[in-house]
Amino acid sequence: MTHPADPDSSPRDATQKRADEPARGARVVLGIDLGTTNSLAAIVGRKGARVLRAADGAALVPSVVSFDNDGSLVVGSAAKARALDAPDRTVYSVKRLIGRSGAELRDEARRLAYPVVEGERGLARIRIDDRDWSPEEISARILMHVRDIAAGALGREVSDVVVTVPAYFDDAQRQATRHAAELAGLNCLRIVNEPTAASLAFGIDGTRDGTVLVYDLGGGTFDVSILRIADGVFRVLATAGDTHLGGDDFDALIARDLLEHLGHDAGDVVDPYVRQAIRKSAEGLKVQLSTADSAELSVDTGGAERRFSITRARFEELIAPLVERTIDCCRSALRDAGIATAELDAVVLVGGSTRIPLVRRSVVELTGQQPQEGVDPDLAVALGAAIQADVLTGGNRAVLLLDVVPLSLGIETMGGVVSKLILRNATIPTSVTEEFSTQVDNQTAVDINIYQGERERVADCRKLGAFRLRGIPPMPAGLPRIAVTFLVDADGVLRVRAREQRTGIEASIQVVPSFGLTTDEVNRMMRESIEHAIDDMHEREAIELRNKAQAMVRGTRAALDLADLPPDQTWTIRKAAQRVATLLAANGSTDALRAAVDELSKRTAQVADDVVGAAVRKALAAERPAALPPTEDAR
Amino acid sequence: MSSDPFRTLGLAPDLHLDRGELERRYVELSRASHPDHHALDADAARLSELLDRSAAINDAYRTLADRFRRAEALLELRAPGTLDAHKQLDPDFLLAAMELAERVATVGDAGRTALAAEVDALLDADFAAIAAALDAGDHGGAATRLHQSRYHRKARSDLRSGDSR
Ligand SMILES: Nc1ncnc2c1ncn2[C@@H]1O[C@H](COP(=O)(O)OP(=O)(O)O)[C@@H](O)[C@H]1O
Numbered sequence: 001m002t003h004p005a006d007p008d009s010s011p012r013d014a015t016q017k018r019a020d021e022p023a024r025g026a027r028v029v030l031g032i033d034l035g036t037t038n039s040l041a042a043i044v045g046r047k048g049a050r051v052l053r054a055a056d057g058a059a060l061v062p063s064v065v066s067f068d069n070d071g072s073l074v075v076g077s078a079a080k081a082r083a084l085d086a087p088d089r090t091v092y093s094v095k096r097l098i099g100r101s102g103a104e105l106r107d108e109a110r111r112l113a114y115p116v117v118e119g120e121r122g123l124a125r126i127r128i129d130d131r132d133w134s135p136e137e138i139s140a141r142i143l144m145h146v147r148d149i150a151a152g153a154l155g156r157e158v159s160d161v162v163v164t165v166p167a168y169f170d171d172a173q174r175q176a177t178r179h180a181a182e183l184a185g186l187n188c189l190r191i192v193n194e195p196t197a198a199s200l201a202f203g204i205d206g207t208r209d210g211t212v213l214v215y216d217l218g219g220g221t222f223d224v225s226i227l228r229i230a231d232g233v234f235r236v237l238a239t240a241g242d243t244h245l246g247g248d249d250f251d252a253l254i255a256r257d258l259l260e261h262l263g264h265d266a267g268d269v270v271d272p273y274v275r276q277a278i279r280k281s282a283e284g285l286k287v288q289l290s291t292a293d294s295a296e297l298s299v300d301t302g303g304a305e306r307r308f309s310i311t312r313a314r315f316e317e318l319i320a321p322l323v324e325r326t327i328d329c330c331r332s333a334l335r336d337a338g339i340a341t342a343e344l345d346a347v348v349l350v351g352g353s354t355r356i357p358l359v360r361r362s363v364v365e366l367t368g369q370q371p372q373e374g375v376d377p378d379l380a381v382a383l384g385a386a387i388q389a390d391v392l393t394g395g396n397r398a399v400l401l402l403d404v405v406p407l408s409l410g411i412e413t414m415g416g417v418v419s420k421l422i423l424r425n426a427t428i429p430t431s432v433t434e435e436f437s438t439q440v441d442n443q444t445a446v447d448i449n450i451y452q453g454e455r456e457r458v459a460d461c462r463k464l465g466a467f468r469l470r471g472i473p474p475m476p477a478g479l480p481r482i483a484v485t486f487l488v489d490a491d492g493v494l495r496v497r498a499r500e501q502r503t504g505i506e507a508s509i510q511v512v513p514s515f516g517l518t519t520d521e522v523n524r525m526m527r528e529s530i531e532h533a534i535d536d537m538h539e540r541e542a543i544e545l546r547n548k549a550q551a552m553v554r555g556t557r558a559a560l561d562l563a564d565l566p567p568d569q570t571w572t573i574r575k576a577a578q579r580v581a582t583l584l585a586a587n588g589s590t591d592a593l594r595a596a597v598d599e600l601s602k603r604t605a606q607v608a609d610d611v612v613g614a615a616v617r618k619a620l621a622a623e624r625p626a627a628l629p630p631t632e633d634a635r
Numbered sequence: 636m637s638s639d640p641f642r643t644l645g646l647a648p649d650l651h652l653d654r655g656e657l658e659r660r661y662v663e664l665s666r667a668s669h670p671d672h673h674a675l676d677a678d679a680a681r682l683s684e685l686l687d688r689s690a691a692i693n694d695a696y697r698t699l700a701d702r703f704r705r706a707e708a709l710l711e712l713r714a715p716g717t718l719d720a721h722k723q724l725d726p727d728f729l730l731a732a733m734e735l736a737e738r739v740a741t742v743g744d745a746g747r748t749a750l751a752a753e754v755d756a757l758l759d760a761d762f763a764a765i766a767a768a769l770d771a772g773d774h775g776g777a778a779t780r781l782h783q784s785r786y787h788r789k790a791r792s793d794l795r796s797g798d799s800r
């Protein structure tokens with residue numbers, strides 16, 4: 001491995017320099033891990049990257065959005081809490097739907113408890129009452145919620161973000177994620193690949209130089225990336241994965257066993273309440289099996305109680321083929337990187353599903369080494385996104401991220417064959433220019449179909465979209481020379497530009513995405529989201545109220561411990577505080593919480609003077625010996 | 636290739652360039668023009684320019700890091716158009732290449748390593764011949780051998796994707 005000649009560019013030097021650096025500008029950019037199951041935000045502060053937590057201390061925000069009957073919605077843990085009561089109005093794992101068509105999702109949709117329909121251009125939409133929601137809009141709600149929690153933790157507004165996506169997300173899925181950020185009113189400075197972000201969190205201290213395999217198995221997606229870290233340069237050598245493989249699929253396998261045990265076929269269960277309950281139970285069993293040899297459940301099937309138990313061995317048998325698929329991906333990434341397992345210096349596991357013993361065992365078996373301790377599988381991606389955000393805002397110039405495009409890009413040529421223009425694992429940004437011409441005289445437009453995938457035939461690749469080149473000057477057939485540049489930018493997103501070489505005319509390009517929103521649709525949804533801004537205001541108020549309630553409970557309890565109040569007064573205040581705490585824990589209605597908070601303020605206000613007075617007296621009493629002047633000299 | 640990857644990376648056009656120097660130049664130039672390092676201080680036009688520049692650096696590096704593609708680039712530089720003019724290959728060679736492709740497609744796990752070694756030897760011979768031709772100023776000869784080497788490179792990569800299990 002080689003090193004840059006300039007020693008100033010090593011990350012360690014940079015860290016030292018940073019300590020005496022002038023205070024950085026006011027720009028705050030969040031790193032957001034927008035997960036299938038959980039999302040969270042992090043930021044780089046003076047002492048390095050840290051996760052921004054909600055007022056109750058929770059780092060992970062469930063990626064769930066639940067709609068009330070009156071059209072309002074809740075997000076995060078409040079939404080997750082409603083999953084069993086309102087399964088058909090509670091949207092989870094929406095990341096599995098983003099950038100995909102309804103047809104591609106038919107099997108998937110049958111497992112979900114909420115209704116997925118095919119909307120415009122066959123795209124997947126979530127139907128709540130008479131309104132169809134795009135996965136982008138749902139993701140936007142999650143992003144807004146995470147942003148609000150971050151703003152609460154920071155005590156200031158934020159609108160600049162870096163958002164992570166699975167490395168194996170294709171162009172459509174990346175574009176859709178960008179649109180989600182846009183719909184959330186966020187300025188997305190960069191899309192970063194999740195395993196790459198995790199490697200940043202792992203290697204940022206500068207002591208981990210070497211070749212690293214990052215294995216990321218979450219709720220809905222699997223990624224593996226092979227990276228080389230040297231002197232602050234994080235270079236992805238290869239990546240592979242499956243955007244439809246994760247803990248959700250393990251849950252589904254347990255659910256099938258469970259239903260079979262109850263004498264049902266998984267396909268028959270149409271009732272969303274039952275589907276949701278089964279899904280939740282299955283996940284609970286799965287999590288238990290990460291530490292126990294067997295797990296058990298009792299099911300109330302209308303009067304009769306039935307027990308279901310599953311052993312870890314059975315679970316492993318069920319998921320073995322899926323785990324093997326992840327290992328195959330690892331092999332192919334290693335092969336593409338030209339790295340033998342013996343050359344790996346470290347293995348990093350990320351994602352909740354890497355807590356499963358079979359998963360860990362399989363990775364150890366493949367790589368011949370134990371995974372790194374000290375990388376938090378839940379937080380590493382968000383921390384890495386924050387580090388990248390810091391790089392983008394100029395806070396850390398020593399780090400350079402060189403990522404790759406996960407899947408080859410090409411265009412349709414004669415006979416339905418894809419001619420590849422950009423090969424997978426090419427370092428981004430990357431560009432290729434191809435020349436096209438016309439087939440008939442005076443042709444002024446050309447249609448070009450863009451595909452992404454590794455296979456030879458268009459039928460086996462995903463069509464990203466088609467674009468029409470217009471404005472070609474009329475000329476005999478074959479004479480125009482139209483140079484089309486395909487550029488994959490640093491987000492891994494394709495941009496297309498065209499130019500007629502003879503005349504220098506910039507031909508205009510209008511890409512119609514096969515799997516995402518058009519610009520018009522994004523604009524329309526933005527307008528609609530302004531109409532929903534009122535709801536958002538309510539939601540924001542709710543968050544503020546919760547934060548305030550939390551602080552009050554804490555403050556009141558601390559004050560009561562200090563103050564000398566008559567027992568009956570202490571008791572009424574404690575009771576009021578307890579009521580607030582209970583409502584907070586239950587995640588109940590905002591109105592009830594507001595009433596309880598008001599009640600608590602009233603109670604404490606009555607005795608505030610006493611409490612403060614008593615607390616101060618007590619505190620002073622404790623201080624008195626030290627506070628006394630030494631002698632009578634002062635007289 | 637229309638642009639000169641050696642110039643993009645500020646390296647002297649040389650078939651036997653120093654790998655360490657290539658890596659150093661690549662990282663240095665990437666640091667200077669990567670859009671990540673200018674996300675806030677550059678306007679849209681400048682960012683688009685940096686994006687193109689970064690892409691050019693990445694593409695030049697990819698070309699020069701591969702000895703055969705490096706030879707192609709050098710040949711294009713010295714004698715533009717020669718590569719295109721020498722696409723016609725000897726029928727005997729094509730026959731041998733087809734046989735090789737057939738063997739690659741049907742090889743079992745047992746024979747794979749030996750076949751890979753055989754193909755590696757063909758590639759080394761190709762490269763030595765190309766280097767000699769370029770040294771001697773025999774551009775046509777270098778072009779023909781470069782075209783031939785593509786079949787061997789394809790065989791090598793097919794063998795690699797076959798050994799996943
Ligand atoms: N202890 C555990 N054992 C097994 N699976 C777990 C455990 N903890 C979390 N998971 C699973 O991990 C997945 C969520 O992982 P996470 O990394 O948060 O996902 P994502 O990145 O998709 O949001 C879920 O499928 C969850 O059931």
Ligand SMILES: [Mg+2]
Nearest residue numbers: 035218351381
């Ligand atoms: Mg994740």
